[in-house]
Amino acid sequence: MDVNLSQERISEGPNGEQWNPGAGGWPTIRYFNKETGLKGGTYVKKTNGAMCDELGDDEMMTAYVEEYGNTSACSIETKQGCDEREVAYIGKMSTKSLEDIEVQLKRLVGMEGNSMKPELLVWLKKRVKILKQLKAAQGEEL
Template sequence: MSMANMKTILLGTAALAQVVSADSGPGVLHITTMKMFEEKVSTSGRGSFVKFFAPWCGHCKALRPAWDALAQEFEAYPNVQVADVDCTSSQPVCDKFSVTGYPTIKYFNKETGEQGADYQQGRDLKTLKKFVENTLMVKCSPTDKSRCTVKETAFLTKFEGKSDAEKEKEFARLEKLLAGSMAKDKRVWVVARRDMLAQMLKKTDKEDASEDDLDEDSDL
């Protein structure tokens, strides 16, 4: 291959990478059509946080770092998703939801239905994260197992027959694990078990104890 051809390929690859990164960051579900929106959001059964934006919008550019970080934070969670729609290339989707200014943020869950609702709180990462945790995450509950996965239901069944002392012991073990580092997918399952036990023991809601996403803990 000649140097000229190689240079052309490299420039094309770089340009493609810029286009992709301009659309959305890692972990963000980039929605391009109304059909895709209906499949991925409206009928998905997942809590969805959607940003409607335009690439030229200054406020959208300012929001992007927090939005991308939010998406990566919840990427491993199966019941919630962070998405975006570029209104300059997907205008019908934005028209459907009466988007007139950028960025517009809407959320979709069981309570809002398919039309969603406007998000009107702060746009810093901490506030966005707390909103997702408190409003959009479909959490398994000992009193409502319809929202539980098979894995979560099995865990609840196992501990429903145990004493409070045994539950407290397991709760403490999971808290200790969260104080260390582990892969994000493992951390998600540890947090889920910790939260289910907290509900069974009637403890107050707790925030995640660790945000590390480093070494795997092999004995979870």
């Protein structure tokens, strides 16, 4: 559903609190989940490009949905939703010990705040999600 806030002003939330859903400029991209409730959360841009260019890119949009939805399209069990690079990484990391996976996960999570090209950030986040799945799977085996 599209809402044109210049014509249909929304300034009050469901509990009477003041809102400004368009704060931060246009287009405004928001996500909604259990943590954010009806107020939603604000998407944080990853590039210096226009929002429509950034989220118009299939990989960037998929990364956005996965990041804010706390999900992954790539399954380590079935390999469905995984690209060739992810499948190779799953193969490489699935032979590692839980300790090795935790070390690699900590290293990659520590790199997330660093400035890097958008495509590298997408790949970093994909690896983090794979490692989290591997860690959970190994934890279940113990």
